Every structure is written in C-alpha cells, then in structure tokens.
Amino acid sequence: MEVRALVKRYGTKTAVDGLDLVAEDGVTAVLGPNGAGKTTTVETCEGYRKPDSGTVRVLGLDPVRQAAQLRPRIGVMLQSGGVYSGARADEMLRHTAKLHAHPLDVDALVERLGLGSCGRTSYRRLSGGQQQRLALAMAVVGRPELVFLDEPTAGLDPQARRATWDLVRDLRTDGVSVILTTHYMEEAEQLADDVAIIDGGRVIAQGSPEQLCRGGAENTLRFSGRPGLDVSSLLKALPADCTAAEQAPGSYRVVGKIDPQLLATVTSWCAQHGVMPDRISVERHTLEDVFLELTGKELRS
Structure with a gap:
C-alpha cells in the first residue's frame, strides 16, 4: 500500500x-x-x-x-x-x-x-x-x-x-x-x-x-550502591544529554542513550568511587513511551 x-x-x-x-x-x-x-x-x-x-x-x-x-x-x-x-x-x-x-x-x-x-x-x-x-x-x-x-x-x-x-x-x-x-x-x-x-x-x-x-524515547539505566554517592561527579563523566539522580537512598538512575560505552562509563565511575553495584539494569522504553513522547497523548496499553 x-x-x-x-x-x-x-x-x-x-x-x-x-x-x-x-x-x-x-x-x-x-x-x-x-x-x-x-x-x-x-x-x-x-x-x-x-x-x-x-x-x-x-x-x-x-x-x-x-x-x-x-x-x-x-x-x-x-x-x-x-x-x-x-x-x-x-x-x-x-x-x-x-x-x-x-x-x-x-x-x-x-x-x-x-x-x-x-x-x-x-x-x-x-x-x-x-x-x-x-x-x-x-x-x-x-x-x-x-x-x-x-x-x-x-x-x-x-x-x-x-x-x-x-x-x-x-x-x-x-x-x-x-x-x-x-x-x-x-x-x-x-x-x-x-x-x-x-x-x-x-x-x-x-x-x-x-x-x-x-530511536525515539531515551532509555533508563538503574543501579544500586551505598547511599549518598556524589551524583554531580557522575554527571560530569556522562554525555551532556544524560541525567542522573539518586531517586531513593542507594538507588540511582541514569536517563539517556544507553549504549555499551555509557554502561562502561558508569561501571568505571563506580569502581573509581569504590562502589560495587548490587545490581545494574537497563530498561528498554516501550512503544507507549515513544507514542507519548511524540504525541503528548496516552493510548490504552
């Protein structure tokens, strides 16, 4: 068609x-x-x-x-x-x-x-x-x-x-x-x-x-470590279009284009700060995330 x-x-x-x-x-x-x-x-x-x-x-x-x-x-x-x-x-x-x-x-x-x-x-x-x-x-x-x-x-x-x-x-x-x-x-x-x-x-x-x-919405990387890490230094190590925050004590989130290089940057930063992450996970954005980003409107999921 x-x-x-x-x-x-x-x-x-x-x-x-x-x-x-x-x-x-x-x-x-x-x-x-x-x-x-x-x-x-x-x-x-x-x-x-x-x-x-x-x-x-x-x-x-x-x-x-x-x-x-x-x-x-x-x-x-x-x-x-x-x-x-x-x-x-x-x-x-x-x-x-x-x-x-x-x-x-x-x-x-x-x-x-x-x-x-x-x-x-x-x-x-x-x-x-x-x-x-x-x-x-x-x-x-x-x-x-x-x-x-x-x-x-x-x-x-x-x-x-x-x-x-x-x-x-x-x-x-x-x-x-x-x-x-x-x-x-x-x-x-x-x-x-x-x-x-x-x-x-x-x-x-x-x-x-x-x-x-x-290619549409960004992805999210999450990792756990000890509370109170210097997130500002992590931000300096990440690409300019990424964000990072400690959402809850010891629970960290990085939002941006998650690729092998960024994952290596995060793990390297953790090593430099003596942090052994309890877990690292990457969340792939769904089609609904992309739809909402492009249209600003929700559709039934």
Whole structure:
C-alpha cells in the first residue's frame, strides 16, 4: 500500500494533511490519538472515501477508480457495521465465503474464533465480542491478499484476543499483508512488523517497534550502591544529554542513550568511587513511551 501527499477535508476541517505512508508485506500497525486522521486514512485506502488530493495505491490499484478489481483481493473489518442486523451469524459468513473463489474452511474458522455456539443467532443479538469475531471472520474468509483490521480485539476477553493474535500471525505466515489499527500498544508490539504513528493528519514516525523504541524515547539505566554517592561527579563523566539522580537512598538512575560505552562509563565511575553495584539494569522504553513522547497523548496499553 502506498499513500502520497493525501489530503482529506470535512468542510473546513482538514482530517488528513499531506500524509505519506508506505506499507510493505507483513503486518503494519497504524497508531494515533483520537482525531489524528488514522481512520480517515484507512477508509480512503479501503475505497470508502475519496481523497481531495494526493494518490493512493493498494495492491497497485486506485481504490476508488479501480474498486471492482481491488475488492475481491482485499478483506475489510470495520469497527462497526457492514453486517445485516437481522441475518444469522453462520448465514452471513457462509454467504461471504461463496463470493470468493477459494475461501477458507468456514467450519474451521468458526471453531477457531469461538463462533460455534452463536451460528443461528441474528447479528443484532450477538454480544459485542461475538460481533467483533464475526466481522473478523468475514474479513479473512475469502483468503485476501491484504486485510484491513480496524480495532479487531476491542471488547474481546483475553482468550479471544489471543486467538485473534494467533490468526493474524498465521495470516502473515501465509503471505497475507495486514493493515492493523489498534489502541492497544501491546498488540502493536506483539504483531506488527512496521508501525506508523499518525498525529495531526500526518505520519510523524514509522519503523519497526524495535527501531522506534531504540530511536525515539531515551532509555533508563538503574543501579544500586551505598547511599549518598556524589551524583554531580557522575554527571560530569556522562554525555551532556544524560541525567542522573539518586531517586531513593542507594538507588540511582541514569536517563539517556544507553549504549555499551555509557554502561562502561558508569561501571568505571563506580569502581573509581569504590562502589560495587548490587545490581545494574537497563530498561528498554516501550512503544507507549515513544507514542507519548511524540504525541503528548496516552493510548490504552
């Protein structure tokens, strides 16, 4: 999927403002605070919204002008809607499967997602979690080349969430690419090969979870020693962009770019001051730390 200089307005409000986004094979997670433009971006890529300017290509096709060629090749899980409220769950899933040449085994998919007990229940009478799982099943049953999943685990219990994660991993193994929007940082860290963070209608950071965590927020080194060490002398030994403090008696923290050289500096300083640290630990910043640093907003973890 390739998006270049995308602009989408609603009246006087610009929801997407010159956004660039490239999603390669694998799982791409799209993160952003409410109102950032991520839903509008994804819906434009799905062909549900027409861009005001810019270009969008999905599997090499324009999702608006070439919708007829694109639709059989993609799967879409909307956050809500897309299902006839009076239709039975099993009926809707089997109908969707018949629209495709080589669908997945419906019975196996039903069992995997825990939908067996509600097959004859109308959509409107399903619980929120059951509706989510049915929408996911309908999105993947046609063996799409690319599937859009909008908040696929919202409202699911832990067991159903893990089953969904396993399904996404299997899709990736089978060569299916996934565009995943989620509010759960752990979900993005667990599933995504690539993460795009959107804020203010633009992509403000993109990379693998490891790249973003390494290159975005700083890391923290902690060590324990005797109380009252001269932290000011430690600061002089550290790079200028680092901070150091005794947070509690005998508990020290260094914040900055933690690399082997800095670790050697700290251990050397300890040796010079006759300190044998009880423990030294390095804390890798999480994707949520990076998100908060870049956007100033929290997302559910």
